[in-house]
Amino acid sequence: MTQTLAAATMAAYRRAAGCIAVITLTNPPVNTLSYLLRESFYETFRRANADAEVKAIVICGADGKFCGGADIKEFAGKFSGPSLVALIDDVEQSKKPVVAAIEGMALGGGLELALGCHYRIAHTKAQVGFPEVTLGLLPAAGGSQRLPRLITLTSALELITTGRRISAPEALKLGIVDKVTDKNALDMAIDFARDIIGKPLESRRLSLRTTPCPPDVESFLDEALASIRKHSRGAIAPLACLQAVRASVYSTFDEGLKKEQELFKMLLTSGQARALQYSFFAQRATKKWSMPSGATWKNTSARPLRKAAVIGLGTMGRGITVALIKAGIPVIAVEMGLKQLEAGKTVIMSMLEKEFKKKQLTKAYREMAAFTLDLAKLQEVDLVVEAVFENMSLKKQIFQQLSSLCSADAILCTNTSTLDIDEIASVTTTPHLVVGMHFFAPAHVMKLLEVIYGPRTSPTAVATAMQLAQQMEKVGVVVGNCNGFVGNRMFKLYAEQAYFLLEEGAIPEQVDQVLEDFGFPMGIFKVSDLSGLDIEWKIRQEQGLTGPKQIPGGSFRHRAGGRYSPLLDILCERGYLGQKTGQGWYLYEKPGGRVPTFNLWLHKFLEEYRELHGIQKHYVGQDEILERCLYPLINMGFHILEERIAASPEDIDIIYVFGYSWPRHWGGPMFYASMVGLPRVLDKLNYYHEIHPDIPTLEPSSLLKKLVANGSPPIGTWGAFIKEHNSKL
């Protein structure tokens, strides 16, 4: 195995145009600078430098990809082999001109290597960037010192602290690359190298330059610090990146390198870096889906999608239509009434117009939407997405119609967020082609797509939905069928605990602050006001928890076998629906207002409510808020794993990072649990369950107990404690 790898991984050497040495970084799939590649590069570069016949050197990457950076897997172990810092120094110090031929991508260590070269020629379609910050790190092979010496401090800081990847034309504008070509970048680099033989190189060595600064650099850096603090949601890497760039301003190159290394070592051992790197691989692992039947991404083909239909042009249907069109799939958009159709059409066309401007899409995109009241048109489509209200009988009625109207092999998708896929499929003649596609609002923006299979859903339907997710540039995660699937089933407990905390003595401001300090962009009550309290109210009504269809039994504060908080129902009954009515958990300046302020009425009401129901108010501290909101959600994650609704903890974590804005530097709920320590999560759940025996969801799941009893093994091995091994890492 090592030999096969060694054979494939190398810095291949050849001569071109007589006197040019071409070194090709070869380490499929993305030519990462792994230990073996660094070793080979060290030898090869020395050889090129030593060969008197070689007058210039060109570095390129195999298979049209310059370099994807360091091998992230190596960050978990000990570094060995030649250091990248030293290799890049060799390159920069070379007396022969060295030219980077950038095709595909030059990312992280790959861009650092290119910055060590004296010139950079890129293909128009190549992308460059320093994504290290998204992995909890910083560019640590001189990148944080060389980039600010090459381009403006503002741009260098932005690229390093955000990890934004840029196109070659933008890199040319900023001065990162010297030339861009839409022809063969390697050929151009070889020609270019030949032309510069013998020219002085001193000014091309970035380590010899000083960082060009704006006039008041100190206040510039202070403002940058304040802005990073505000936007980083508790992530430490952006701040370390700023410190490194700061060193490039105030220190010599060598001192700056030292600072860079110091900061890198601090970050590398941090939990946040582990979480972010876990998240990188977890995101890629979701593509490797499997179903309990044994069907997988490898053994199942997706159907080609030439045309799709969307039924229901409310908020979700509109976003889905735009998402499909952006992915290049023409859509027939269907509504039941003319008024709704016209309203939907107006909004969709204006959304497409915006997308058209933003992404410079061609005019054809705007012409890919057809609008109709005529369901007979559905005969033409390969896939339908139903996006009507969350009402089982309405959905069943539509699927019954679809079954007779659509072609026999059309994939029938429902954008339900909670309802039983199998019950919906049961009214069709093709239940194997029915699949859940749970989009998140706004559907043309949010990256997550939960793909739900029922017991009769065919692998082909799942593969097609997953392919569609990819085509729409979304992260698809395949999950099993249950109430709320993965995301909402867990979220329900998070919200429920927040309501209980209000009943027990907390206030919305306090709960939201703790959640925002943890790293959520908005606390639960602000989210609830933004989405509208009535959304959850309707779901509760559908579930028979409140309203006219309320299932008999239970009491005011106890329903469906456990404690129930009617606070949200009461607010809705009194017209407190959130931002749209100008009042919810917070007050807003006007209906539709966006700035939350203290809701005096709510605070008085909570006091009265507690008194009326004899609830003993207690001080709710930060730890309790965080633990009560997060641990039951995590506990449900363990139930979901046990029931094999999610195939792996990575899938759950990706759903939370991409669908629920879980701070990525905490990895996701399951990874967070592993960081906090499973025994602690278990103890706290036991503790809270003892105090609140009427909240059954606080009772620890048997999988959590089993994992703790087995010494809390690492997350990648949890699958061994479920019936079948599910972890994909």
Ligand SMILES: CCCCCC/C=C/CC(=O)SCCNC(=O)CCNC(=O)[C@H](O)C(C)(C)COP(=O)(O)OP(=O)(O)OC[C@H]1O[C@@H](n2cnc3c(N)ncnc32)[C@H](O)[C@@H]1OP(=O)(O)O
């Ligand atoms: C003491 C001083 C030490 C200094 C060390 C210097 C520090 C350097 C820092 C770095 O360079 S950190 C790495 C920076 N690079 C990145 O973050 C790039 C990450 N990769 C990507 O963004 C994408 O993979 C890509 C390169 C744009 C390619 O995208 P594409 O969609 O074509 O393929 P993927 O499915 O994403 O990837 C294919 C395959 O390759 C694996 N992979 C990709 N990049 C890396 C990497 N840098 N390290 C390890 N593995 C990588 C990825 O996981 C996929 O694997 P799979 O098994 O097929 O799922």
